Amino acid sequence: SQQGEEDPQALSIQEGENATMNCSYKTSINNLQWYRQNSGRGLVHLILIRSNEREKHSGRLRVTLDTSKKSSSLLITASRAADTASYFCATAVKAAGNKLTFGGGTRVLVKP
Amino acid sequence: DTEVTQTPKHLVMGMTNKKSLKCEQHMGHRAMYWYKQKAKKPPELMFVYSYEKLSINESVPSRFSPECPNSSLLNLHLHALQPEDSALYLCASSQEVSGQETQYFGPGTRLLVL
Numbered sequence: 001s002q003q004g005e006e007d008p009q010a011l012s013i014q015e016g017e018n019a020t021m022n023c024s025y026k027t028s029i030n031n032l033q034w035y036r037q038n039s040g041r042g043l044v045h046l047i048l049i050r051s052n053e054r055e056k057h058s059g060r061l062r063v064t065l066d067t068s069k070k071s072s073s074l075l076i077t078a079s080r081a082a083d084t085a086s087y088f089c090a091t092a093v094k095a096a097g098n099k100l101t102f103g104g105g106t107r108v109l110v111k112p
Numbered sequence: 113d114t115e116v117t118q119t120p121k122h123l124v125m126g127m128t129n130k131k132s133l134k135c136e137q138h139m140g141h142r143a144m145y146w147y148k149q150k151a152k153k154p155p156e157l158m159f160v161y162s163y164e165k166l167s168i169n170e171s172v173p174s175r176f177s178p179e180c181p182n183s184s185l186l187n188l189h190l191h192a193l194q195p196e197d198s199a200l201y202l203c204a205s206s207q208e209v210s211g212q213e214t215q216y217f218g219p220g221t222r223l224l225v226l
Contacts, residue, residue, distance in 0.1 A: 031212060042116075042202060042217035043155065050212070088154055098209055099168055102154035 006089060006103040014111050019076040021106040023089030024069075030092045032065055032072050033100065037086045046074075046087075079110045116218035118203050124224045127193060133221045135186040135203030141216070143209040144186040146178060147202040149220070155202055161186060162209045193225045 007022045023032070031050045035043040049056045049065045049072065056063045062075040076083055086107045090100040116137045125131050135144065143162050147155035159178045160168035166178065175197075177189040186203055200220045206213040 033214070035217075040200065040220070040222065042219040043204075043215075045214040045216070048212075048214060092212070098212075099157055099160060100215060101157070105152075105154050107152075 006087075006106045008106060009104065010107045010109070012109045012111065013079055015079060015081055017079055019079050019083070019108055019110070021074050021087055021108070023072045023074070023103050025072075025089075025091050025103075026070065027093055029067075030094050030098065032063075033090045033092070034061075034063060034072075034074050035088045035090060035102075037088065037105075039085075043088065076108075079108075081110050081112045084108060084110045116203055116205055116216050118201075118218035118221050120221055121219065122222050122224075124226065125190065125193065126226055127195070129193075130189070130191045132190065133188040133201055133203075133223075135188075135218055136184055137205040137216070138184055139205065139216065140183075141205035141207055142183060143206045143213075144180065145204040145206075145215065146186070146188050147204065149200045149202055151199075159188075160209060167209065190223075193223075195225050198223055198225045 005024050013019050031048055033048045034046040036046055037043045047058050047063050049063050060077045065072045086105045088105045089103040092098050119134045145160050146158040148158055149155040157170050158172045161180045164180045175192050179187040200222050202220045203218040204215040206215045
């Protein structure tokens with residue numbers, strides 16, 4: 001089964017609104033990363049949050065990590081049509097050779 | 113240069129064909145990866161190379177054969193594939209495999225097996 005599960009699976013919002021998606025995982029992690037994928041293309045790294053960090057910002061992105069609940073959230077503020085993409089969380093687990101395991105993804109549609 | 117390139121962009125092959133996917137990076141990264149991604153699914157790890165040696169094989173069928181000729185190149189040789197192998201194949205690289213690095217992904221090769 002997947003290490004990361006994402007919620008919701010799909011999200012449709014108007015331009016200017018905020019988008020929030022959540023990721024839950026099962027085992028202890030080294031870090032959690034968020035990636036974006038535009039339709040049928042490669043993934044682009046957005047942000048990495050280490051297991052000893054609780055919150056991180058990058059531009060319009062805000063990521064939180066709660067290791068006690070084994071969950072993370074990604075908030076995109078003031079969304080734009082160009083933010084339309086699939087967003088994946090990925091966890092790195094030391095016991096698994098530090099390979100990345102991706103969650104199921106959230107498909108975000110930002111309507112102009 | 114933070115780019116990972118992959119060729120070809122699209123590939124159509126029959127079940128008896130032999131083909132190869134190529135991946136290249138010039139960032140000095142010592143870890144390279146192959147992922148397989150089916151439509152509307154997350155990428156699934158296939159292979160990891162660390163310092164040009166295969167370090168992880170996720171029980172991938174032998175009809176997929178990876179090769180790392182040097183630190184900048186990663187190939188995936190394909191032989192006798194099945195239609196269910198049709199997918200987007202993504203290559204990625206990172207500084208090392210310590211789990212603390214960003215992975216940089218190529219645009220992928222979209223493979224169709226007839």
